[in-house]
Amino acid sequence: MLGLKQVHHIAIIATDYARSKAFYCDILGFTLQSEFYRAERDSWKGDLALNGQYVIELFSFPFPPSRPSRPEACGLRHLAFSVDNIDQAIAHLQAHGVTCEPVRIDPYTDKRFTFFNDPDGLPLELYQQ
Template sequence: MLKINKIHHIAIICSNYEVSKKFYTEILGFTIQQEVYREERDSYKLDLALGNNYCIELFSFPDPPARISRPEAAGLRHLAFEVDSIEETFKYFQSQNIKTEPVRIDEFTGKKFFFFEDPDNLPLEFYEK
């Protein structure tokens, strides 16, 4: 059987590079490991980490097509981040004037969670540890 060690990274294509870069670094707190401008593609590639874990490649491309997100479309549904306190995270998002869905409780695990969207309406979730 194939042995997979872990998920290495998630690639996200954004429509406005500077807006998304600010969101993922200043609002969500990812750190920049490397930023590369690829002139031949008129494209940026931003490598982002949480702590020491490389996890997101943020790309820009000229005029990327919009991706259908809602209603539930086939493909990646959402990306979820684990946090220690849903209440503190929810209050932080309110203080940053970022629209979120209400906090809910997972009926199977009893854990709290809520959804929000990145600048391109990609569904993101915070889930209680």
């Protein structure tokens, strides 16, 4: 048996490290656990936590190639976050200049959800529990 226990982290490469760090920390509410500049790669690496649990490894690299970011592109479709109140979460994002798609209803669970993008266009989802 492989013995997987949980997702350890998600790695994200940002075109503008400072802007993405501010987005994930100041707007989404992650906390910066540690941060390193790796001179040999001209790259920043930040470890971000959500509610005390390490979740996102945020990187910068010089001139990263573009990647399809629409939810229907092949590969990772999106990163979803659960929230208790989607209307409050959307209002918070909108107050910080983040545009959300219209709220939809999951046809299988009857739960409400919406999509928005990080500074590099990575599709993110809010899913009401």
